[in-house]
Amino acid sequence: MSRKLFIAGNWKMNSSAVASVEVARGMASELGSVEAVDLAICPPFVYIPGVAEALKDSNIGVGAQNMYFEDNGAFTGEISARMLKDIGCRYVILGHSERRHVIGETDELINAKIIKALAGGLEVMFCVGELLDQRKSDRTTEVVTTQITAGLKNIGPEALLGITIAYEPVWAIGTGETATPDQAQETHAMIRALIGQLYGTELAESIRIQYGGSVKPGNAAELLGCPDVDGALVGGASMTVEDFSGIVNSVL
Numbered sequence: 590m591s592r593k594l595f596i597a598g599n600w601k602m603n604s605s606a607v608a609s610v611e612v613a614r615g616m617a618s619e620l621g622s623v624e625a626v627d628l629a630i631c632p633p634f635v636y637i638p639g640v641a642e643a644l645k646d647s648n649i650g651v652g653a654q655n656m657y658f659e660d661n662g663a664f665t666g667e668i669s670a671r672m673l674k675d676i677g678c679r680y681v682i683l684g685h686s687e688r689r690h691v692i693g694e695t696d697e698l699i700n701a702k703i704i705k706a707l708a709g710g711l712e713v714m715f716c717v718g719e720l721l722d723q724r725k726s727d728r729t730t731e732v733v734t735t736q737i738t739a740g741l742k743n744i745g746p747e748a749l750l751g752i753t754i755a756y757e758p759v760w761a762i763g764t765g766e767t768a769t770p771d772q773a774q775e776t777h778a779m780i781r782a783l784i785g786q787l788y789g790t791e792l793a794e795s796i797r798i799q800y801g802g803s804v805k806p807g808n809a810a811e812l813l814g815c816p817d818v819d820g821a822l823v824g825g826a827s828m829t830v831e832d833f834s835g836i837v838n839s840v841l
């Protein structure tokens with residue numbers, strides 16, 4: 590089955606109101622009419638309205654990098670799925686390694702967020718991935734299997750259609766280290782087989798699995814050319830029009 594590639598940018602906490610709109614306008618002009626690949630930009634919360642406005646007439650969707658699992662109420666500092674929809678988000682990234690390992694989010698919390706995001710009409714980029722010492726001790730399959738099984742708990746086959754899995758080996762995020770195409774393909778195939786066990790072959794064949802970890806214009810085509818790699822979640826290189834366009838153009 591051929592799956593449409595999905596390339597999304599996860600902007601880091603480095604922009605400004607003016608710069609984020611400028612970059613989004615540049616992306617709208619360079620990539621706004623691309624149809625062959627699904628595209629999204631996920632800025633920090635505060636820049637979402639400006640970026641959404643700049644991208645509104647383009648084919649580039651907007652997403653957030655996190656959300657809370659309640660709709661309303663006294664949860665100071667938190668943002669709900671309903672609020673993200675309200676300001677034009679189509680997507681939300683959940684379970685990013687920086688939230689797991691810097692902020693301390695658990696599989697259970699991520700699962701609650703995924704359930705609420707899907708119920709609220711958002712599409713989820715659900716991130717999983719192993720630490721360097723886990724890879725070195727041959728525990729990648731075990732770690733990723735636990736993250737996926739726990740993260741997808743109580744999510745039925747219909748809801749699964751709203752999820753893209755992002756495999757992001759933690760040792761490759763923001764480090765300049767990239768998984769080799771063989772390493773990426775091996776783990777993506779394992780993830781697809783796991784989805785097959787949990788949901789059946791048809792859904793396993795249709796779910797998209799993005800790779801993330803130092804994707805750049807120079808390595809994107811090779812990584813995204815792997816049979817089970819269906820796109821990319823791009824951090825640093827999604828923050829400039831030149832690099833993000835370079836990545837997208839390398840697979841068109």
Ligand code: PEP
Nearest residue numbers: 762763801802803824825
């Ligand atoms: C990310 O932020 O999800 C990411 C993969 O970052 P980078 O591309 O900079 O490694």
